[in-house]
Amino acid sequence: MGENEAVTSSRSVAVLGSTGSIGTQALDVIARNPDRFTVAALSAGGNVDLVAQQAVATRAPLVAVASATREQVTDAVAGYAAEAGHAAYRPEVVVGEEASVLAARCGADVVLNGITGSIGLRPTIAALEAGSVLALANKESLIIGGPIVKALARPGQIVPVDSEHSAIAQSLRGGRAEEVRRLVVTASGGPFRGRTREQLRDVTPTEALAHPNFAMGRVITTNSATLVNKGLEVIEAHLLFDIPFERIDVVVHPQQMIHSMVEFHDGSTVAQMGPPRMLVPIALGLSWPERLADVDVPCDWTQAQSWDFFPLDDDAFPAVRLARQVGAAGGTYPAVYNAANEVAVDAFHDGAIGFVDIVDTVSRVVEEHGVDDHGSALGSDSGALSVDDVMRADAWARARARKVLGLPDMHAASSHTAGAAT
Incomplete structure (x- = not known):
């Protein structure tokens, strides 16, 4: 959707991952703006x-x-419709692995992809091919399918919903693209900010899930503790805004009141601020480029407050540095980074490995990428990348991570159940 295109009529929205955190908040925004x-x-x-x-x-x-039968869904809908006095309501119901792809293809004005994990790639592609505006909260689909997704998207068709990338998109309105010196992505630092690598060896899964600002799912919350999530966001920022990795910085900002910043070549920095919640990015994803009224409560400037900023400790948290290397390699390397991490996170929560072993495992699998039975890894100079290439790399990385960790081979157990929409 073009920057200057105003919202003059009602938009239809497909919400993918409607029962998860992003989806439920999006439906709340929609309900308040009928x-x-x-x-x-x-x-x-x-x-x-x-x-x-x-x-x-x-x-x-x-x-x-x-993951349901058609009968289960239709019966549940019929029951709630009768209770609500709308017995005549009978939607079309689709089930199975391709269900979200079919929803993404429905022709909605906006498709909000709030699915978690690599299974979001095919719905992302379907939405773009259908011509819908893609409100993208599923960062993995852009990260692992980068060149595929970018080739399909027309200018302005993807609107970022991650709070950091929404903040950058908003801040970029303050100047022209050629005036941008660098992007500054903020990070909370997670629950272990300030600890050394040695101090991180004995942290528990329960401690890793104690995010200081957000309540999120297990994988995303753990990724915030390891800073893998910030590494993924650096790759996403590079792909969304066409800024080289050497001009994308990360700064630790525990309060998360500044969601990210853009520095311009005259020395000015434009920042987007607000409470550490997702309502504004979600609402903007649906209404871009316009803003809806009263989406969230703004900062209270009548109250004394202090905001802190710290440099990123790459020794204790090497995930961002590794992500830069992976992003620069391109091709299937980001898919390997993401998939190996999901396996390692599960292993950590199952008590099979320690906290620092998560990123160490990802690093080892990334290094070994290219020695699998499918041939050489696809890097940035590998030519055309296909969805099958990405999904083969995803499956290989999951199997290889399990082997590295000495876990039973699940044959990538539905390589993609780890990120199923909730």
Whole structure:
């Protein structure tokens, strides 16, 4: 959607991952702005009860569920519709692995991809091919499918929903592209900010899930503790804004009131500020380039407050440095980084490895990429990248990470269940 295109009528929205954190907040924004949005489709992983309630509340014409039978979904919808006095409501129901892809292809004005994990790639591609504006919260699909996704997207078709990238997009309105000196991505530092690598060896899964500002799922919260999430965001910023990696910095800002910044070549820095919540980025993803009224509570400048900033400790948290190397290599390397990390995070929470072993495992698998049975790894000079290339690398990385960790080979167990939409 073009920068100067105003919202003059109601937009239809497909919400992928509707029962997760991003999806439920998006539906709240939509419900509070009924004159601006209608729901065209909902997709969920397997929470049939909640998605059925959402369907009845929004009268979505299409309901897509990955892990359920058609009968389970239709029965649940019928039950809640009867309770609400809307017995005549009967949406189209699709189920199975391709359910979210079908929802993404529905032709909605905006497709919000709030799925977590690499399974978000095919729905991202489907939404772009259908011509919908893609409100992208599923960073993995852009990171692992970078050149594929970028080749499909027309200018302005992707609107970032990650708070950091939304902040950069907002701040970039302060100047022309050629005036940008660097992007500054902020990081909370997670629950272990200030600890040395040695002090991180004995931290527990429970401690790793104690994020200071956000309540998120297990993988994303752990990624915030290791700073893998920030590494992924650096790759995402490079792909979204076409800024070289050497001009993308990370600064630790524990309060997370500044969501990210853009420094211009005259020495000016433009920052986007607000409470550490996702409502504004989600709302902007739906309404871009316009702003909805009263989405969240602004900063209270009548109260004394202090905001801190610290340099990133690459020795204790090497995930960002590794991500820069992976992003520069391009090709299938980002898919390997992401997949190996998901396996290592699960192993950490299962008690099989320690905290520092997560990124160490990712680093080892990245180094070994290219020696699998499928031939050489695809790097930035590898030519055309296909979805099959990406998914083969994803499966290889999961299997290789399990082997490195001495875990049973799940044959990539549905290499992609780790990120199923919730």
